Amino acid sequence: MAASTYTVTSDDDGIPGITVVDAQAVTIAVCQDGCDYTTIAAGIAAAAEGDIIEVAAGTYAGGIALNKPVTLRGAGNGGDPSVDTIIEGSSGNGITTSNGTAESRVTIENIRVTGFGSGVVAGSHTTLDRVVSTANSSYGINLSGSDNAGLRITDSTISFNATGVKLGSAASARNIEISDSHFDDNTKNGWYADKSTSGDSQLDDVTMTRATFDRNGEKGFYAEKLSNAIFTDVTANGSGHDRATMGNGISINLKAGDYSDIVFDNLTALNSGGGQGAPLGAAVDIQARNDGSYAANPATLTGLVLDGGEISGSDIGLIIGGGTTGAVVTGMNLSGTVIALHNENGGRITATHNFWGSANPDFSTIVSGDVNYSPWWKSAEMTAQPTSVSLTLSSPTMPRGDANTRAVASVAPAVQGTVQFFDGGAPLGGPVVAEGGAASIALGTLGAGSHSITAQFTPDDTMDYLESPVSDARTIVVNVPNPEPAPAPATNSEQLQEHIRSGAVPTIPPSSFNASDGSAAGNTDLQSLDPSKPLQGEIPWSDGSDSYVDVYAYSTPVFLGTFPVVNGQVQLNLTPAQLQLLEGGDHDLVFIGQTSGTTMAVAIQLAVDGGGDTAPSASPQVLANTGASTPVHLSASAIVMLLLGAVALGVARVKRRKLHP
CATH class of the missing domain: 2.160.20 (Pectate Lyase C-like)
Incomplete structure (x- = not known):
């Protein structure tokens, strides 16, 4: 800063004091003609700490010792001496700075330095702002002091030299800040x-x-x-x-x-x-x-x-x-x-x-x-790439407790991660690992009623992939069986056969029965079944509204049970105890949808004593085959079931079909 002014004062008690008033920085003009100073060295000599030395456009000699904390400001840093301030030489140093402090810096602004061995030799606490140091044979900037501190370079270009900035092998430099500059x-x-x-x-x-x-x-x-x-x-x-x-x-x-x-x-x-x-x-x-x-x-x-x-x-x-x-x-x-x-x-x-x-x-x-x-x-x-998940249900309806109806989530892209399924926003089980871009969960834990199922995917690699949005919801209705079975469609096998011949009761080809392993169905035509083994498998069912189907056996209608429908297949499971109630020979199993009333029949044949002989059994405890023309002796439970069926026939009718007068 420029020289300070000292003022002597006294307080109210007449005690003298000294007030120091900092003077404003003085601007010293240097130009080649018409100014107080025609050389930069003369301007520096006339300046005090904090003053500004403004150098007009033109070309000036180097070897400048900027040895005071002042600002040397040029008119421009380009190569045109008519508008720019150019410090030019052929050897030695262009400008050497020294005596700067952290509080009072030595500053060079808006000047071009070119043609020297070193363009600028910078001492501690030097600022170069909009300085171009170029085409110097050794260094654009040389930090040669033993301890160079506080160098600031902003918006400057130190290019087309042998080396842009040089810090000597024995020299140290610290607290250096450089921004928006080019080397x-x-x-x-x-x-x-x-x-x-x-x-x-x-x-x-x-x-x-x-x-x-x-x-x-x-x-x-x-x-x-x-x-x-x-x-x-x-x-x-x-x-x-x-x-x-x-x-x-x-x-x-x-x-x-x-x-x-x-x-x-x-x-x-x-x-x-x-x-x-x-x-x-x-x-x-x-x-x-x-x-x-x-x-x-x-x-x-x-x-x-x-x-x-x-x-x-x-x-x-x-x-x-x-x-x-x-x-x-x-x-x-x-x-x-x-x-x-x-x-x-x-x-x-x-x-x-x-x-x-x-x-x-x-x-x-x-x-x-x-x-x-x-x-x-x-x-x-x-x-991270976005991911998405879409949701499908294997069936829009399901019997309660069915473990085969599933929600399936498809993930895109098919990366590793987990899928969380939700039932109305509440987690449905824990996260499920997605394999090959898909994950699924059984819905057997859902209670009766309507459920809104959604899913969300979380990638293992959260760097490359984002968590997916929650999928669109899919609704599934969980049904429970009716407390009472549907009425039998016919009073005996003869009447049932009439309905079958008329088409009122369609038949299911035995070959469409999909037997489970270990089932009594050793072949696909349901012939010569061993009644000592369970009859397990799936029967195709076309009406999608049914979650349960009631099953009767003929010659006369005996109710065998209610079975769920999963993915268009009746999940049939007849135990040996149920099968052994039937006489060896031919029988019809009749299926009635609890919701739709759809009625269908499939023919089976039971072997005698587990063998291939299908001759009628003499046991009084079995249901006669459909070929029986004489009364048969039934067990007490079967008689009760027949009586109940007969009573029901007075008021019952088959849903959606008029099967008999």
């Missing part, structure tokens, strides 16, 4: 910070935001010492092509010391790396050297993170190794390389949640060394 097209390096292994120089506390290190001949950014650095939205594209070996976009080649906490957030390194000799250069190479001659004084690195961005278009994308431990690489597109990631003898690298070029990459060819790469993104978008 491109330098013949060697965009940034070069080497280290003497006999000393303890450091590069520490570095923040770079929206900086580019593109198209540099040997290395975009190179450092042999670096800790506590955050690089955000940095690019290193097309660099490293002119070096015989080990050209890189980013090369952090740490030596002789312990380093920590280097973070790249959204790094882009496209088509970088090079050299035709061995080893070839990687786009990004980060190592703490502990090999060969460095083993006696090794380096270590912890806290390395690369989060987001893209490394592609190179033979080798990324190398991490040496004394580096705990490295993390995540959220990056690592496609388009021959070797995407190589661990050069370092600790295990956690490289999960990256895209490697395809949904199913061959990791044996693109990853080498100790790397944990799973899980990974399946697409370059690196966003």
